[in-house]
Amino acid sequence: MQTANIFSFHGGIHPAENKAQSLQLPLGRPNLPSELILPLGQHIGQSSRPLVAIGDHVLKGETIAINNGFLSSFLHAPTSGTITAIEERLIAHPSGLSDLCIILSPDGKEEWTALEPLIQWQTNSKTDVLAYLAKMGIVGMGGAGFPTQVKLQGAHKNPLTHFIINAAECEPYITADDMLIREKTLELILGIEILQHLVEADQVVIGIEDNKPTAISALKSLLEERNSDIQLAVVPTKYPSGGEKQLIQLLTGEEVPSGQYPADIGVLCQNVGTCVAVHDSVYLGKPLISRFTTLTGDALKAPQNVEVLLGTPVAHLLDYAESKQDKLHRLVMGGPMMGYTLDSATVPIVKTSNCILAATKKELPAPAPEQACIRCGMCEQACPANLLPQQLLWFSKSQEHEKAEHHNLFDCIECGACSYVCPSSIPLVQYYRHSKSSIREARESNVKADLAKQRFEARKARQDAETAEKEAKRLARQKATSSKPTGEKKAAPTKVVPATAPISDDTKKLKVDVAIGKSKLKKLQKQLFEAQESEHLEEVNTLQLQFTEQEKILVSLEEQLAKTAAPIAAPATTTEKTPLSDELKKAKIDAAMAKAAIKKVEKALKKAEEINAPEIDAIRQQLKEAQQRADELEKALANPASAAPKAEKATPLSSSNIDADAAKKRKIDLAIAKAGIKKAEKNIALLKEQGKDETEISASEWPQKLIVAQEKLTKLESENIPSDADSNDSNVEKKSTQFSTAESDLAVKVKKQKIAAALAKAQINKLTKRLENTPEDADSIQQEIAATRQKQHDAEALLAQLTHSQDNTQENR
Template identity: 60%
Template sequence: MSSAVTVFEFHGGIHPEQNKTQSLQLPLGKPKLPEELILPLGQHIGQASRPLVNVGDHVLKGQTVAINNGFLSSFLHAPTSGRIAAIEERAIAHPSGLSDLCIIIEPDHKETWCDLRPLPLWQESTKTNVLTYLAEMGIVGMGGAGFPTQVKLQGAQKNDLEYLIINAAECEPYITADDMLIREKTAQLIQGIQILQFLIEANHVIIGIEDNKTNAIELLKNELRARQLDKQIKLAVVPTKYPSGGEKQLIQLLTNKEVPSGKHPIDIGIICQNVGTCSAIYDAVVLGQPLISRITTLTGAALSQPQNVDVLLGTPIKHLLDYAGCDSSQLQRLIMGGPMMGFTLENQSVPVVKTTNCILAGSAKELPQPDPEQACIRCGMCEQACPASLLPQQLLWFTKSQEFEKAEHYNLFDCIECGACSYVCPSSIPLVQYYRHGKSAIREAREATVKSDHAKLRFEARKARQEAEAAEKEAKRLARKKPAPKKEAAKTDVSASATATSPTTGGSADTPTKSTNNDASKKLKIDLAIAKAKLKKLEKALTAAQEETRTEEITQIQTEVDEQKKTIDQLEVELAKVAPPAKATKVTNSEEASVKQLKIDSAIAKASVKKLEKAIKRAEDINAPELEELKNQLQPAIQRANELETSLSAAQEALAKSSTPAVVQSAELSEQAQADVKKLKIDIAIANAAVKKVKKNIDTMKSEGQDDTSIDASGLPRKLSESETKVTALQAKLVALTSTTPSSATTASDTTASPTEVNPLADKIKKQKIAIALAKAQISKLNKRLEKEPENAAEIQVAISEKQTAQTTAEVELAQLLNTQEKN
């Protein structure tokens, strides 16, 4: 090598007996095909794959049989050609011992490949295309939990990477799968590393390998030297120590950087990949072969022929034990993985999956039963052995007493479950099992909280929808109950008759035109009613989609709603041309219902955004696999909330204009009054624009991930409150000005209230009084909440400002209504 890589140290670690030579005595084996291959749909972290085949279908080797079913999911391919015998629940390789949905293939022993599609010009392709290709080839991390490789590399492309570390340490006792892979596929491994470097462009590439793999080290040195890559790819030989193959421990060994608690290597500019993953990337890109096989170590004293085998995914463990000559009388315990981090298999029919690196068939002497657990003697050996620099003793006490919050405070989730603490414990305490139980309990509690919040959101949305429907039904009932204004109708008929027969206006010569206009008006009214009914149906469907957070349907339905609203606007314009109103019309029940529905939709959308933000925060705390999916849902939800807020502001402004009884045609006002009204309207429009701009800035800061404290410090909530107060004050001035301006068209008959108009006025006064009382109660409730939740001060202050604005508006409208009542 041109220059040696400095190797550092990490805290703790142990030196258990290696037992690696047993499985390296024989060359790489290749078992024959079993009677059936069992392919679990969940061979990776995240969502299980979705089947593409049916029972009875014939598949070819390498054919896709299941596709990814979400962001954290992967493709699955047929390891050989044959027939789909079943898709059913089977026992899988998992510590729980439970079963899962599997695809069962009966081999036809022809090994017929499907059409392979390699990427020979991968260096000329875009990185996105290569990543998509790797996803379709089903490549996942083969040294750990099976994290989908394309997801990990996509995260790397968003950051400037300092190091690409290839993990070849393989520190756990008994396991030699990576050692054998390096010996058998050295050239393919190096080419796979080159493809990885093309995708992420790290500043430094280092292969980390323990010093007990002398043959593999020599082969890597020769291959790098032959390809003249020893300056671009450095080989770092680290001392044999468990668990130096842990991701964070290897990073500390090679870079002297420590991954912060709760963070990932990518956060400090480092990404790690296993040698098995690099080899699988080579097979996919250069040969066009998906991930259908892997090298697995068969070892243990119960086997007469321990060795490494290149085995097809889905091969039953029993088939491999027979191949390696397992003596059932000697078999005491069967483990998948190594003795430190592996788990016991109770069923030999479980299959090999993408992350299966070792099958350990141990005898009673080799894997004796653990001694009974005794009391902790506080020797501190567990703390000295912990590679994550934790305090295992305190974590034990907290998990035993179910004080999980304290356990989290002591960084329980930083535990890598390596088993070093249990290995050195003189009291034989199964520390790792306690930690696993604690983690599981915390995750279950978090999931229950998320589900509870989601259920609460759906309940509130459903309740709001039911209240809106009930209000709409009540409005229709009142509309049917209200008698028709007979006197006004008679007056209109007489006026129309006089106009039709008056010689000064054209008399009967104008009758055909009016008849045509009436027909057109009638048709437009029918079309308008149909369009509004369709809009109402779409809005109900949109509300239902929002309750269940169906993002794709929400976008589609929202587009249809917008188009339908445009159609309604066009019909109303055409109707106004055919039959223009003689004076400003009063607000209809449908307009009020539309504003109310918009308020409900806006509230639901805002609540959805807040719930998603809380869920994302909780998912980030536990590094949940649903994190990226939740983040993908957040931006459409924010956009939807902003659109509804804009629509609501416009509707409220239109409603305020149409509901102001004192605002009359500009021709009815004096010239000075017209100028004052016009100026006030311009001021209101400017103030409304300022409100929208502040809200947009707040939404932008939230979408960028800034918390409430940062938003509050920016002063935007205060500006929002001031702008909304200004709008309310200007609207009050406009109401006062127009209500006191004398109208030239006002007559004594207009100011005389008919008996039918008394009840509606009283109802409006009653409603405004209720609205004021409700606003005051809500403000009081928010103030109490502000005292209890100072951390949410910014959000609560905005809500208080909104309620104060609503109260002021209601008081202005009440004063206006009382003034009208006194005049009448």
């Protein structure tokens, strides 16, 4: 065993320790309460995700919630019993608010689940060991509750010079770490050795205050017996020497720069409770389900340290320590300096609960009234972070947040030393907390405002573009109507009545509405295809309804336009030549659509090249054809007289068009019915996952909706829409049209499956990279990879069938 050098840090105070009260009795172990309340957010970061349902029976140590992201943790059952509820309950938090909790009713049997220790931890890869610690639910037990595996991963940004074990426990009243070192000295050393194997620091140092002689003696004896390289550093008793940055400065002489973390200067800290939890998980296979907690205060007859199960209500512990309710004035979670008042004793013990202080009125009297600052400078002398508390107070009161940030407000560790020494009884820490909260809210509001501004500007630009496009089309129509075709000679009309009647305003408006309707229909069709690709059933259902409604509106507008345009065309019976305004407008619209098609294909080609999709050649061929089509339309637009005869071939709506519309409507109805079935089945399955019985499920609306959707689907599938070929087999033109339609449909399906296979392949590559970067989520990522591989396999199989069908269709033609 080696002895480390001791340095010093600025400021600090020496409040009354009051640690002897809770060390008079041996370690206590309270009996099981009537229920355990297990909040899903017992750590910093995202709350855990429940794995159990109401009514499930669980064993001791069984996983009941898993991590819900990178900065999250697992949660385990502290004892065997039944899950009676998953609901909002009050939690131990300064806000006094509630959070989602799993309620466990113990059965008293204490039946363990199968334990799986990590026997080969020295030969296993470090990634596997970190993933194992994550599954065991290990978090920092010194206060913040930072997930241990995340902290260990961040330690590899720079080579570590010091691995510091925080055993200082400087807060008054708290002796949980002191008792833990006495009771589990060997487990602590073995846990430190496991962590040192993972971080590979140059030096390992245990920092402990000199007011713990029994614990210091136990550590010295064991380290000398094992001839360990772990150093023991006994530091002077001064608050807050247990703060992470202050302890680093005490043991290394280095100060963590403002805005940086200890890992940035090659230092990593862990609490003694975390080290013991690591030992229990690796050597015994036990997850983190209990912790050492100090029960102290003058309102307790039997103050002591207890090893308590997570989720135990504070009221149960107060009964165990024989609290005197008539003397209980204030209930505090944590110590008197950095703890917070509990509004209710029904809140549970969590992974970061190290002390319950049941204080009398004399012990923690009400603070004196705040008075004016006398500028004595005592707060600056006591500040361990070397800040200017008086200056920060002025900035906080005047809401000059920028100046407060410039004076390193966020370096304040909220230890309360400045408030403790202030002769004017100013609650300085409360002002700083309020300013920090206001700054955070302002930052979030600025981010939201920037996003809203971007969305508004994009919407405004889109609206301006649409308005400009409509105006351009209107001017083009007006010019085409007023001007005569090129090459036409001026001649006196044989009649006073013009060859064509002027187009009325209603007709113009109807044409504009029809063009807008077609544009909306194309946009909805594109959105519907994207929603089907992403398998969002509810969105597909909504878009299909919108598509059908828009189609009906467009048909109605076209009918009105046909009726309105009929009288206009009637007067054109003179010997003069009819102007080509309609043909010109149609040619211009076709040319504009052809250009839009070219842009669309170019965009698709760019995306295909980015993911190296197999259909690049096919898209390039489509681009070539689209460009050729646009060139032809430009030539026709340049010589409208030659394109006029082609317009005469237009025929009224045929029966084949009507059949096509009916088939299209039937296809949409089928998709809506199928989406309704999937939605109903999904909601029924969700009700089952929530623990609803058959009676409750039957009472809901979804079984009835499922039956209605199934009946509708059966009815639609039984209908037989006759094809064009059945009506007239001898019509060669219709057969050719059918072959073209079939080939077009097959080509679309082939393209769709190629894209689906390519996207699945790209998703697999993305998930594989994610698996390398976040090994702690290996299980869920591998499940996603397996599901995506199945999608790729299905898409490739269907693609092979469609390609074969496409070849057969071309041969038959």
